Amino acid sequence: MNPxxxxxxxxxxxxxxxxxxxxxxxxxxxxxxxTSGNLExxxxxxxxxxxxxxxxxxxxxxxxxxxxxxxxTEFIPEKDRIAVFDNDGTLWSEQPYYxxxxxxxxxxxxxxxxxxxxxxxxxxxALIKGDMAGFMAGxxxxxxxxxxxxxxxxxxxxxxxxxxxxxxTATHPKTGKHYNExxxxxxxxxxxYLRANGFKxxxxxxxxxxxxxxxxxxxxxxxxxxxxxxxxxLSYVDTTASPELIKIPELFFxxxxxxxxxxxxxxxxxxxxxxxxxxxxxxxxxxxxxTGDGARFGLxxxxxxxxxxxxxxxxxxxxxxxxxxxxxxxxxxxxxxxAKDWKVIYPYELK
Amino acid sequence: MNPxxxxxxxxxxxxxxxxxxxxxxxxxxxxxxxTSGNLExxxxxxxxxxxxxxxxxxxxxxxxxxxxxxxxTEFIPEKDRIAVFDNDGTLWSEQPYYxxxxxxxxxxxxxxxxxxxxxxxxxxxALIKGDMAGFMAGxxxxxxxxxxxxxxxxxxxxxxxxxxxxxxTATHPKTGKHYNExxxxxxxxxxxYLRANGFKxxxxxxxxxxxxxxxxxxxxxxxxxxxxxxxxxLSYVDTTASPELIKIPELFFxxxxxxxxxxxxxxxxxxxxxxxxxxxxxxxxxxxxxTGDGARFGLxxxxxxxxxxxxxxxxxxxxxxxxxxxxxxxxxxxxxxxAKDWKVIYPYELK
Numbered sequence: 155m156n157p158x159x160x161x162x163x164x165x166x167x168x169x170x171x172x173x174x175x176x177x178x179x180x181x182x183x184x185x186x187x188x189t190s191g192n193l194e195x196x197x198x199x200x201x202x203x204x205x206x207x208x209x210x211x212x213x214x215x216x217x218x219x220x221x222x223x224x225x226x227t228e229f230i231p232e233k234d235r236i237a238v239f240d241n242d243g244t245l246w247s248e249q250p251y252y253x254x255x256x257x258x259x260x261x262x263x264x265x266x267x268x269x270x271x272x273x274x275x276x277x278x279x280a281l282i283k284g285d286m287a288g289f290m291a292g293x294x295x296x297x298x299x300x301x302x303x304x305x306x307x308x309x310x311x312x313x314x315x316x317x318x319x320x321x322x323t324a325t326h327p328k329t330g331k332h333y334n335e336x337x338x339x340x341x342x343x344x345x346x347y348l349r350a351n352g353f354k355x356x357x358x359x360x361x362x363x364x365x366x367x368x369x370x371x372x373x374x375x376x377x378x379x380x381x382x383x384x385x386x387x388l389s390y391v392d393t394t395a396s397p398e399l400i401k402i403p404e405l406f407f408x409x410x411x412x413x414x415x416x417x418x419x420x421x422x423x424x425x426x427x428x429x430x431x432x433x434x435x436x437x438x439x440x441x442x443x444x445t446g447d448g449a450r451f452g453l454x455x456x457x458x459x460x461x462x463x464x465x466x467x468x469x470x471x472x473x474x475x476x477x478x479x480x481x482x483x484x485x486x487x488x489x490x491x492x493a494k495d496w497k498v499i500y501p502y503e504l505k
Numbered sequence: 506m507n508p509x510x511x512x513x514x515x516x517x518x519x520x521x522x523x524x525x526x527x528x529x530x531x532x533x534x535x536x537x538x539x540t541s542g543n544l545e546x547x548x549x550x551x552x553x554x555x556x557x558x559x560x561x562x563x564x565x566x567x568x569x570x571x572x573x574x575x576x577x578t579e580f581i582p583e584k585d586r587i588a589v590f591d592n593d594g595t596l597w598s599e600q601p602y603y604x605x606x607x608x609x610x611x612x613x614x615x616x617x618x619x620x621x622x623x624x625x626x627x628x629x630x631a632l633i634k635g636d637m638a639g640f641m642a643g644x645x646x647x648x649x650x651x652x653x654x655x656x657x658x659x660x661x662x663x664x665x666x667x668x669x670x671x672x673x674t675a676t677h678p679k680t681g682k683h684y685n686e687x688x689x690x691x692x693x694x695x696x697x698y699l700r701a702n703g704f705k706x707x708x709x710x711x712x713x714x715x716x717x718x719x720x721x722x723x724x725x726x727x728x729x730x731x732x733x734x735x736x737x738x739l740s741y742v743d744t745t746a747s748p749e750l751i752k753i754p755e756l757f758f759x760x761x762x763x764x765x766x767x768x769x770x771x772x773x774x775x776x777x778x779x780x781x782x783x784x785x786x787x788x789x790x791x792x793x794x795x796t797g798d799g800a801r802f803g804l805x806x807x808x809x810x811x812x813x814x815x816x817x818x819x820x821x822x823x824x825x826x827x828x829x830x831x832x833x834x835x836x837x838x839x840x841x842x843x844a845k846d847w848k849v850i851y852p853y854e855l856k
Binding site: 233236310311354356363364367371377378379380381385388389390392395396397399412413415416419420421422423424425438441442445 | 661747750763767793
C-alpha cells in the first residue's frame with residue numbers, strides 16, 4: 155500500500171476498530187422469510203410521514219410548507235432544494251458494528267477457499283475459522299487487511315456485483331433480517347415526502363461510496379449519482395478488449411466530519427438546505443447546512459430505543475453523539491427521539 | 506504550494522501553456538447587444554435536432570428510438586440512460602485558448618489594484634499592463650501563478666460569484682460575444698433531445714468543476730450536481746459565525762484522459778451509454794462508454810469549420826484529435842463534421 159495513504163486509511167478504520175467489545179452480540183435468529191425489496195411494500199404510504207408522531211411531523215411539514223409556497227418569505231426555488239442525509243445510524247442501523255464491516259467479514263470467509271495463502275496471516279486465519287476474538291486481537295492491522303482484501307484488487311463492476319449478492323443473502327446477527335431490511339421506515343417516509351415536494355435527496359456518508367451505491371437505489375430510491383461517500387483509489391486499465399476501472403487499496407477521500415462539507419461541494423456543488431444525521435461525524439455537515447443564508451432544517455436521529463433498536467449516544471464507540479446534542483439548540487436542530495417520536499422503526503414491522 | 510501536488514498541477518497547466526503562440530488573436534469586435542441568457546431564446550426548438558443535417562440526425566434518432574422503445578432488443582431502462590459530454594470544444598468553443606484561462610487573465614487585471622505586491626512579479630506585472638508576450642515569457646510558472654491567484658484563497662461561494670460576474674460581462678477577443686453565447690446550438694438541441702427521452706445529461710470536463718457549475722445550469726440546463734471536472738483542494742474552516750469552504754491552490758483531481766472514467770465513477774457511479782467529446786482528452790471516456798455491455802453511442806465533434814468557427818485537429822495545441830479519428834471506426838463513433846453537419850454553430854445565429 156502506498157505509505158502516504160496508509161495513515162488516512164488508518165484514520166478511516168479507527169472507528170471500525172472500536173467494535174471489538176461489541177462483537178459478542180446476540181445469536182442469530184431465524185432468517186426472515188421476507189425478500190429484500192423493502193421499498194415497494196410501503197411505497198404508497200411513504201409521503202405522509204405516517205410513522206412519525208405529531209410533534210416532529212408538524213415541525214417538518216411546517217418548514218416544508220413555508221419553503222415551498224411561492225410568495226412565502228422563506229421560499230426556496232426548486233433548483234436549490236438540496237437535502238442531504240448520513241447513512242449509518244441515520245437511514246439504517248449501525249450496531250453492533252457498521253454493516254460494511256459485516257460485508258468485509260463475510261467476504262473474507264466466502265473467498266477463503268480461493269486464497270489458501272490467507273491462512274498464513276494469523277488474524278485472517280482466525281476470522282476464517284470464526285474466531286472473532288482472535289481476529290480482533292490483530293487490531294487495526296487485521297481490520298485493514300480484511301478491508302483491503304475485500305474492497306480492492308477487483309474491477310468496480312465486480313465489486314458492485316459482490317455487494318449486491320451479499321445484501322440479498324447475508325443477515326444481521328441479532329435480528330436475522332437482511333441488512334437492507336433494517337432501514338428506518340420514518341426516514342423512508344421523510345425522503346419520499348421531501349422528493350414529493352421538489353427536494354433532491356442525497357446520501358453523504360462516511361461509508362464507502364460504491365458499497366452504498368450497490369443497493370441505495372432499491373432501498374431508498376436514491377440513484378448512484380446522488381450518493382456521496384468515502385472513496386478508495388481507482389485506476390483505469392486498458393489492457394484488454396474491455397477496459398476496466400480497478401479498485402486500489404488506498405484511501406482517496408474520507409467523507410467524514412469536516413470531509414462531509416467538502417464531499418458535498420465535490421459531488422453536489424450546492425450548499426444543502428436540509429440535513430439529517432445521527433452522530434458527531436455529521437456535525438460539520440449539519441453546521442454547514444444550517445449556517446447558510448435563508449431557511450434551513452437540521453435533524454439528528456437520537457438512538458434512544460433500547461427495546462426496538464439500540465440506545466446509545468455520548469459514550470458509544472460507534473455513532474458517538476456529543477457535540478450534536480450540545481449545540482442542537484444553538485443551530486435549531488430537531489432532535490428526533492426514536493423511542494418517543496417514531497411509531498415504527500423498520501418497514502417489516504408494518505407487515 | 507504543497508510540493509506533492511505541484512507536479513500534477515503542472516500537468517494540468519501544460520495544455521494551457523501551449524496557448525502562447527495562439528494568444529495573438531484578432532482584435533475584439535464590438536460587444537454583442539444580446540444578453541447572456543442563451544438557452545431561453547431557443548428552448549422551444551431544442552428537442553428536434555433542427556440544426557443538424559439529416560445524416561447524423563437520423564443516426565442519433567434511430568439509436569435513441571431503439572434504446573427507448575420497450576421490447577426492443579437494445580432497450581435501456583431509464584435509470585441507466587446516462588449521457589456524458591466534454592465541455593471545452595464539445596459544448597462550447599475553446600479557441601484561441603480555454604475560456605477558463607481568459608477568466609484567469611481578466612481576474613488578474615481586475616484584482617490588481619487590491620494587490621500592489623503583484624507588480625513585484627514580472628510576469629503578473631506584464632499581464633496587468635496588457636503585455637501578453639511578456640506574461641507568456643514567464644512560461645508555466647507564470648500561468649501557474651495567475652491560476653493560483655484567481656482560483657484559490659477565497660471561499661467557494663466568493664469564487665462562484667466571481668465567475669458569474671465575469672461570464673455576464675467579459676467578451677471573447679475574436680467574436681466580441683459573451684463566452685456563454687459561444688455554446689453550440691446543435692449540442693444544446695442534442696442535450697434537450699436526450700433529456701426529453703429520459704436520459705440524464707452530465708458534463709465530464711478537464712475544466713474546473715466550480716468554474717463550470719457557475720453557469721452550466723443556465724447555459725445548458727445541467728445542474729451543478731451533474732457537472733464533473735478537475736478539482737482544486739478544499740478546506741472546511743470553522744473559525745467564524747459562518748463556517749466556509751476555502752479553495753486551496755493544490756490540484757486534487759485531474760479530470761482528463763484516463764481521469765475521465767475515474768471522474769465518472771466518482772461522481773456518477775454508472776457506466777454511461779452515450780458519450781460526446783472532441784479531443785484525445787476524451788478518448789478514454791468514449792472508450793469506457795463504448796466498451797460497456799449493450800447499446801452504446803459515441804460522438805466526436807470534429808472542428809472542420811474555419812469560416813464559422815476554427816478548423817483544427819491532429820496538429821492543434823488545444824483539443825488535439827488523433828487517436829479519436831484513428832479509432833472512430835473501431836468503436837463505431839460518429840464523427841460530426843461541423844462544417845457539413847451543423848446548419849448553425851452558435852445560438853445567436855438564429856436570431
